[in-house]
Amino acid sequence: SKFSVVISKVSTGSYKRQVYEVPSGKQLVDQAVIDRITWATWTSVLGDEVIGIWSRHAEKADVNCACVSHSGINLVTGDDFGMVKLFDFPCPEKFVRTCFCIVTTKSTVAIMVLYCFSRRRMMEISPTLNL
Numbered sequence: 001s002k003f004s005v006v007i008s009k010v011s012t013g014s015y016k017r018q019v020y021e022v023p024s025g026k027q028l029v030d031q032a033v034i035d036r037i038t039w040a041t042w043t044s045v046l047g048d049e050v051i052g053i054w055s056r057h058a059e060k061a062d063v064n065c066a067c068v069s070h071s072g073i074n075l076v077t078g079d080d081f082g083m084v085k086l087f088d089f090p091c092p093e094k095f096v097r098t099c100f101c102i103v104t105t106k107s108t109v110a111i112m113v114l115y116c117f118s119r120r121r122m123m124e125i126s127p128t129l130n131l
Contacts, residue, residue: 007037009044015060017046042068042089045077052091053077074099 007028008020019028019037028034045053045063053063053075065078068089075089086100 009039011044011046015046017044039068042066042075048092049090050075050092052093052096053085053087054094056095 008022010018010020012018019034020026021028042049043066044050045066050066053066055062058079062080063077064080066075068075073089075087075091077085077087079085084102085098087096087098
């Protein structure tokens with residue numbers, strides 16, 4: 001989180017979002033407390049704040065990664081189709097249009113996207129396919 005207490009948010013394989021205090025490992029379950037957290041960073045594809053990243057025909061596993069800009073106003077995602085998409089953040093409405101979309105040609109899947117420290121660029125990381 002952004003202030004005082006260190007909090008970690010994880011997404012499980014069953015697509016559930018869980019929040020823990022660090023280093024105690026105590027799970028936070030009170031939704032009112034979780035809703036008041038101001039996150040210092042955001043890399044989750046789950047949550048009310050990112051519902052709009054899912055297209056109408058997407059399956060749960062299609063969007064692999066997400067990262068919110070340092071300013072907290074943009075979100076970049078990477079998916080199974082090699083697309084890197086830019087959204088306004090938060091995007092709580094379903095099926096929002098992307099601000100910008102890049103189709104990568106080197107890979108068919110984007111496994112990680114992140115903003116660089118310069119805050120002016122983002123990077124996409126994809127596996128190398130050796131066929």
